[in-house]
Amino acid sequence: MSSQEVQLRSTIAGFTAEGRLHTLSVWFIFALRLMMGLAFFQSGLDKVLSGEFSAAGYLQNAPPANGSPVADLFVAMGSNAWFVDFVDIAVPWGEILIGLGLLVGALTRFAAFWGAFMMLLFYLGNWDIAHGYINGDFAYMLVFLSVAAFGAGRILGVDAYIEAYEIQGEPLVERYPWTRYFLG
Template identity: 40%
Template structure:
């Protein structure tokens, strides 16, 4: 297999920037990143479902764990009015996000939903006990990386789906694939 070395040239803060990339190593890294993030969320969601079943309850975290944070108005509203939605979306959402990433299907959509959850987990951290730079921030950044680089196109179902006539005739679908 031949390795393609390409140079990417762009402007960053008004100055020209150029760096070399290796298509083969980028592909391996994106696949690895997608699988690790997928396993992280799949196993997290599965453990919640196995441990709590339909009794998973995020009410305490949403009402009291996020108090004083920028997401508190949103989480407090859900805790008071529609707690069933986060109770459903957190474990099952994590499970489906992880599964989507592992098989590379609807990868950008899955990663975008993972980024939303990580946004709430990160900004809902009331005490910042582990500092501002923590695992939740890295999870958010890695989900954004998966979105930007369309990691589902590397050994994923999305690569197959994007080659179908259905997707070719509806190019906007590519925004949730890859």
């Protein structure tokens, strides 16, 4: 293996996958983080600045109209006034915070998890399988999961500094291993 490659290996449920990453891969991981960060930040900012975002009509009408397998769940959510009020705030501000987290590489895994969760909900709500089960929402969900899996916040991001921050002479992630679920 050359000095320009990194060996990967993972075993899940008895199946092992192996591969090698080239050092140029780091730039593509960084680009994916920035792309998703900018996309979410811009989408959330547009919603907040317009002041016109409302989820009620979408929740009650779009999933049943497109045949979503969980349409009844979306209709129930859209029929609950306090839940709609929550979603009307959580979606735009969630997009802004997820976007900012990814853009600066802070709490990247946490942000990517919530981004993937939102994309899963969008995938189920925007159900359109006319051209197969894979659409843009599903692909974005996988990009968020990739950003988290590769620890993209360590690449020119704040997470690298947070992880290295020492508490009583020990790096934060060594002292508190659970922080790895949020950082990286």
